[in-house]
Amino acid sequence: MERxxxxxEAETVRAVTRWYDENARxxxxxxxxxxxxxxxxxxxxxxxxxxxxxxxPWARWLERWPTPAAxxxxxxxxxxxxxxxxxxxxxxxxxxxxxxxxxxxFGGEVPADLDDLRSLPGVGSYTAAAVASFAFGRRAVVLxxxxxxxxxxVAIGEAYPGTSPTRAETAVAEAYLPDEPAVAxxxxxxxxxxxxxxxxxxxxxxxxxxxxxxxxxxRAGYPEWSGPPRRGQTYEGTDRQCRGALLAVLxxxxxxxxxxxxxxxxxxxxxxxxxxxxxxxDGLVVGPAPEDGGDEVRWALPGGRGAGTSAP
DNA sequence: AAGTCGTGGGG
DNA sequence: TCCCCAAGACT
Numbered sequence: 001m002e003r004x005x006x007x008x009e010a011e012t013v014r015a016v017t018r019w020y021d022e023n024a025r026x027x028x029x030x031x032x033x034x035x036x037x038x039x040x041x042x043x044x045x046x047x048x049x050x051x052x053x054x055x056x057p058w059a060r061w062l063e064r065w066p067t068p069a070a071x072x073x074x075x076x077x078x079x080x081x082x083x084x085x086x087x088x089x090x091x092x093x094x095x096x097x098x099x100x101x102x103x104x105x106f107g108g109e110v111p112a113d114l115d116d117l118r119s120l121p122g123v124g125s126y127t128a129a130a131v132a133s134f135a136f137g138r139r140a141v142v143l144x145x146x147x148x149x150x151x152x153x154v155a156i157g158e159a160y161p162g163t164s165p166t167r168a169e170t171a172v173a174e175a176y177l178p179d180e181p182a183v184a185x186x187x188x189x190x191x192x193x194x195x196x197x198x199x200x201x202x203x204x205x206x207x208x209x210x211x212x213x214x215x216x217x218x219r220a221g222y223p224e225w226s227g228p229p230r231r232g233q234t235y236e237g238t239d240r241q242c243r244g245a246l247l248a249v250l251x252x253x254x255x256x257x258x259x260x261x262x263x264x265x266x267x268x269x270x271x272x273x274x275x276x277x278x279x280x281x282d283g284l285v286v287g288p289a290p291e292d293g294g295d296e297v298r299w300a301l302p303g304g305r306g307a308g309t310s311a312p
Numbered sequence: 313a314a315g316t317c318g319t320g321g322g323g
Numbered sequence: 324t325c326c327c328c329a330a331g332a333c334t
Contacts (some may be wrong), residue, residue: 046330053320053329087318094332124332144330163314164331192330201328202323233328235318244318282317 009176012154012211013187019210020190025197027051028059029134030189036110036135038062043127043134044095049086051196057084069108071099077301080284081251089247093283094122112136133188139181141173142188146195151176153199157216158223161230242266242275250285256298 028034029042041061045054061082065071071079076096083092098120102110110131111117117128129140143165152160155172165173176191178184198208212218235241245265250257266272276299279285287299 043330048317048329048331049319050321050329085319087320088331090317091332122332126331130330142330145328146330196330230327233316238316240317240319247318278317 006175008214010178012214013176013178013183015210016194017186017190020186020193023197024193028055036131037068039135040098040110040131041095043130044091044122045086047091047127048088053086057086067108068099068102068110071096072103075303076283077303080301084251089284090282091122097121098123110135112138114140133185137181137185139177139184140188141170141177142192143170143173144192146192147173149201150191150195150199153217154211154215157220159217159225161225161227239271239275239278242271243279246272246275246279247284250299250301256287256300258296258298262299
């Protein structure tokens with residue numbers, strides 16, 4: 001029974017990887033010349049952000065900071081500025097922090113070991129597995145939202161909701177993972193690609209699927225998600241929107257910004273002050289600067305290397 | 313462990 | 324228009 005199941009999974013792996021050979025998108029971080037650092041940067045940027053929005057910032061980022069050491073030598077605020085409008089700017093801070101850690105603890109080389117990767121700020125179980133697999137060809141369970149959806153549909157017959165992966169889910173994913181590292185790495189990209197372009201969340205293109213006959217979800221007649229309703233994320237008027245508006249002002253200014261400009265970006269005072277305080281707490285914003293001379297209150301992106309801690 | 317954290321495009 | 328959601332991590 002075990003052998004039977006694993007054989008079926010191996011067949012799925014073969015079919016999906018063959019499909020990938022013919023249908024893979026040409027993404028720059030997948031090209032042979034891409035360094036582990038380039039892959040790591042792409043993974044940070046791709047967290048919750050669509051591929052098409054990442055291409056250009058990724059290229060500019062690596063032009064400017066071709067190595068972890070290069071980024072580590074720049075102020076963290078420059079990373080926040082270069083992050084632009086990718087969203088979730090704390091990722092920029094964490095990527096900078098990861099670069100510092102790589103420079104200090106790993107001799108400037110992106111580590112290949114899962115636990116070492118996970119020790120870096122902003123690197124969770126998905127990103128660690130992705131870098132180990134994509135950059136180093138290691139055998140790792142790469143379980144992102146795409147792969148979860150593919151496995152959920154094919155093996156379980158129902159797509160999972162958007163919470164974090166369960167232990168049971170990881171066990172199913174492990175059953176698919178081929179023994180050979182190179183094959184496992186191939187399966188990781190291929191299954192992710194399938195979820196990204198064919199087995200999509202909305203309007204899946206089942207006509208283009210390499211394994212329709214193996215899909216439990218299709219056999220069951222494409223049932224809707226029967227569990228609890230997904231939590232909708234409102235955005236208008238939230239602190240997140242306010243933070244985004246304030247940070248956009250600071251990003252576009254080369255010099256510290258005074259209260260008038262922040263008021264213009266977000267008139268409501270209570271929420272503005274709360275959001276500003278949270279940005280400072282996160283290390284995304286610093287100020288007022290004491291050495292700035294007068295008692296004028298001004299704010300800026302962080303100038304030092306540390307996240308939140310300014311140099312003396 | 314549910315909430316928080318940006319931004320923009322497509323159905 | 325509105326709603327969904329896109330290679331998650333952290334607390």
